Amino acid sequence: TGRVKIKEALAQGKPGQELLLKGWVRSVRSSKGVTFIVLNDGSNLSGIQVVAEPDLPDYEEFSRVGTGSALAISGVLQESPGAGQALEIKAGGFEIVGAADESYPMQKKRHSFEYLRTIAHLRLRSNTFGAVFRLRSALAQEVHRFFAERGFVYVHTPIITANDCEGAGELFRVTTLDPVRPPLVNGCVDYAEDFFGSATGLTVSGQLEGELFAQAFSDIYTFGPTFRAENSNTARHAAEFWMIEPEMAFADLAADADLAEAFMKRLCRFVLDDCAEDMNFFNTQIDQELIARIEAVANAEFARMEYTEAIERLKKAPVTFQFPVEWGLDLQSEHERYLTEQVVGGPVFILNYPKEIKAFYMRQNDDGKTVAAMDLLVPKVGEIIGGSQREERLDVLTAKMEQSGIDPASLWWYLDTRRWGSTPHAGFGLGFERAIMYLTGMENIRDVIPFPRTPRHAEF
Ligand code: 4AD
Numbered sequence: 001t002g003r004v005k006i007k008e009a010l011a012q013g014k015p016g017q018e019l020l021l022k023g024w025v026r027s028v029r030s031s032k033g034v035t036f037i038v039l040n041d042g043s044n045l046s047g048i049q050v051v052a053e054p055d056l057p058d059y060e061e062f063s064r065v066g067t068g069s070a071l072a073i074s075g076v077l078q079e080s081p082g083a084g085q086a087l088e089i090k091a092g093g094f095e096i097v098g099a100a101d102e103s104y105p106m107q108k109k110r111h112s113f114e115y116l117r118t119i120a121h122l123r124l125r126s127n128t129f130g131a132v133f134r135l136r137s138a139l140a141q142e143v144h145r146f147f148a149e150r151g152f153v154y155v156h157t158p159i160i161t162a163n164d165c166e167g168a169g170e171l172f173r174v175t176t177l178d179p180v181r182p183p184l185v186n187g188c189v190d191y192a193e194d195f196f197g198s199a200t201g202l203t204v205s206g207q208l209e210g211e212l213f214a215q216a217f218s219d220i221y222t223f224g225p226t227f228r229a230e231n232s233n234t235a236r237h238a239a240e241f242w243m244i245e246p247e248m249a250f251a252d253l254a255a256d257a258d259l260a261e262a263f264m265k266r267l268c269r270f271v272l273d274d275c276a277e278d279m280n281f282f283n284t285q286i287d288q289e290l291i292a293r294i295e296a297v298a299n300a301e302f303a304r305m306e307y308t309e310a311i312e313r314l315k316k317a318p319v320t321f322q323f324p325v326e327w328g329l330d331l332q333s334e335h336e337r338y339l340t341e342q343v344v345g346g347p348v349f350i351l352n353y354p355k356e357i358k359a360f361y362m363r364q365n366d367d368g369k370t371v372a373a374m375d376l377l378v379p380k381v382g383e384i385i386g387g388s389q390r391e392e393r394l395d396v397l398t399a400k401m402e403q404s405g406i407d408p409a410s411l412w413w414y415l416d417t418r419r420w421g422s423t424p425h426a427g428f429g430l431g432f433e434r435a436i437m438y439l440t441g442m443e444n445i446r447d448v449i450p451f452p453r454t455p456r457h458a459e460f
């Protein structure tokens, strides 16, 4: 018989059934006449308890196996007399596929998340990171299902690009070593600019290319890695993160917020229903109000508040903020948290921001002062989504680019869509890691992405 995943064995197996399981040893407990091993293959949180008695061939060797070892176990499923699990496996034979000795760093004691970041290649074998990355994988698949059901076309936008979509100067430059020409400086030559015919960088957002696709396929989305040379050492910023960016033609800001709300609620419902074991773990180990909060959000109507009102609320707040609150200034994370946690008590869309603090592509409102922007703020994490209705009027957009110091000629292809068959259109970007933080209660972005890239950290 072939190898069976532990999750499947526990869900579908019957007492008396013979199975072959393969995985890694989480713990070993030996006392006279019996050895218990918890074996985990990553398919579930708890793994399975393996019981061995001296009638097992090479029992002595089995009872001394090290935590972290890779094992193959053949045996029979049986009802477990112990608390905590319904089924266990009684070992009939085993093979040590890859041994691990006492120097294995992931011994049973609890390690801090800071320490586990230094062994990001091994932390995957812990309960917490098993739960995080199983949920991350399942959630990514649900994202695709959500958009596929609505007829959105999935677009792969380029990673190497010549445009800085957000205009925040956070583009990582692409360079290369010239393999042919003699070295110019320190043995390095920037050959990449020559190669592409223009300076290029790593994309900060797939939006501009996504807009081109929306002007042909109506409803599209991207889901890919984005990069920002953001030198902020916070728990919410990474230099490499994944973003989901839907874009809809024939849509305004209200439709954009409606889609964002339906999307967030769907992700909440999904983790509660389909990641229940891992969510229960987060609820007991990370944040005891998590499940109640996500359950409430899955059913709630999201609040919507004008930026102008948000500023008034903040000015009236009976707390002192570190950063100033003034119409025209951007909201800082302390303000975002106050609005979601104290004023609204849940997610809130902030709508129609001052045009000076937002990107060039956002549609100007008739008041001449604001643009049709929306941010979705949530308790604890703050901004999770940023979006807008786009400027579809060629003359207004061109003038805005010139004011913002962007050469319209450099985005001629973008402007072409406003020249021929322009439509009102809107979209948003959801930071995938921020979504995972929100849905799991994990407090640091470094702990929801497999190998985080942050200032001074890109070793592996
Ligand atoms: O608000 P942002 O900058 O919006 C855009 O990039 C638009 N082009 C999206 C669009 O309309 N298509 O980024 C969107 C989201 C943020 O709300 C946040 O969740 C996440 O991306 N994000 C980051 N996540 C982790 N690390 C960073 N450095 C992030 N910067 C933004």
Ligand code: MG
Binding pocket: 375, 383, 385, 386
């Ligand atoms: Mg933003």
